[in-house]
Amino acid sequence: MLRVAGRPQGDLEDRHSGFCAFPRIAPRLRALRYLVQHLAMTQDKHGCHSDISARAAEILADLRRHTVIAEDDRVTALDESHMMYLLELGLERRPARVLEIGLGWGFSASAIQRLGCVTSHVIVEIEQGSPRALQGERNVRATATARDALQFLWGDSSVILPGLYASGQQFDLTLIDGGHRFDDVFVDFHFSRRMATARGVVLMDDMWMPSVRTVASWIETNLSAQWTRLRTPPEASICAWEYLGTADRRSWDQFTPFEVATCRPMQDRD
Ligand SMILES: C[S@@+](CC[C@H](N)C(=O)[O-])C[C@H]1O[C@@H](n2cnc3c(N)ncnc32)[C@H](O)[C@@H]1O
Numbered sequence: 001m002l003r004v005a006g007r008p009q010g011d012l013e014d015r016h017s018g019f020c021a022f023p024r025i026a027p028r029l030r031a032l033r034y035l036v037q038h039l040a041m042t043q044d045k046h047g048c049h050s051d052i053s054a055r056a057a058e059i060l061a062d063l064r065r066h067t068v069i070a071e072d073d074r075v076t077a078l079d080e081s082h083m084m085y086l087l088e089l090g091l092e093r094r095p096a097r098v099l100e101i102g103l104g105w106g107f108s109a110s111a112i113q114r115l116g117c118v119t120s121h122v123i124v125e126i127e128q129g130s131p132r133a134l135q136g137e138r139n140v141r142a143t144a145t146a147r148d149a150l151q152f153l154w155g156d157s158s159v160i161l162p163g164l165y166a167s168g169q170q171f172d173l174t175l176i177d178g179g180h181r182f183d184d185v186f187v188d189f190h191f192s193r194r195m196a197t198a199r200g201v202v203l204m205d206d207m208w209m210p211s212v213r214t215v216a217s218w219i220e221t222n223l224s225a226q227w228t229r230l231r232t233p234p235e236a237s238i239c240a241w242e243y244l245g246t247a248d249r250r251s252w253d254q255f256t257p258f259e260v261a262t263c264r265p266m267q268d269r270d
């Protein structure tokens with residue numbers, strides 16, 4: 001299992017990193033960067049994080065057995081490779097305060113509960129009372145290790161998040177997996193980043209969707225002084241950002257035009 005958390009990803013940044021200003025050394029720098037990344041990954045394969053990976057796999061196997069998900073709606077829940085990523089990241093970083101946007105079947109929420117370090121877990125979900133939301137809440141409550149720490153906030157995240165922000169809430173880990181239109185994801189990130197603690201992480205699922213990739217490309221090109229992208233497994237369509245803790249010093253009218261990265265898998269990228 002690869003170590004997946006904690007290193008800059010850098011798959012979107014090539015076009016913006018200035019490499020193109022030095023055409024002759026660019027390929028060497030790029031090769032060096034991939035060598036460093038590969039060495040880090042190889043080291044992990046040889047066992048440095050095997051305890052975390054083993055624990056994550058154990059939790060996932062248990063959740064697979066106990067989480068009730070309608071067969072015809074499995075795609076709604078985080079897929080298993082993303083669950084492994086979430087669990088490994090959580091076991092490594094030990095977040096205390098977690099925000100989740102989108103309950104679904106409560107698969108990811110159950111995983112977060114099973115980390116064993118969470119003292120506050122806020123879940124925002126628009127579909128109050130739907131069969132899925134009811135079962136999702138049951139799933140999470142059944143696995144909860146910190147029941148008092150669980151808080152379900154029912155409603156549209158674009159209405160709930162401003163209230164959380166206004167009340168001064170802060171989170172070490174945020175999972176954005178609610179509405180998937182561009183404006184939903186942008187607004188969710190807009191508030192999530194304001195509530196992130198220094199070194200806090202924001203995850204966004206479904207990077208295969210142009211809407212989500214557009215937000216990711218904007219962060220990469222317009223917020224790189226504050227947010228760095230973390231490494232995710234090559235095949236995964238989840239992305240992770242770490243807040244560097246630096247103040248937002250952009251000018252009032254700052255906007256860096258950007259291209260939206262295509263959906264090529266990591267190993268195909270130059
Ligand atoms: C893909 S599912 C989340 C799956 C969950 N991460 C899991 O692993 O089980 C997305 C959820 O977000 C909810 N949702 C969609 N738009 C929302 C919004 N604007 N505010 C809050 N929740 C929203 C949907 O009702 C759905 O339950």
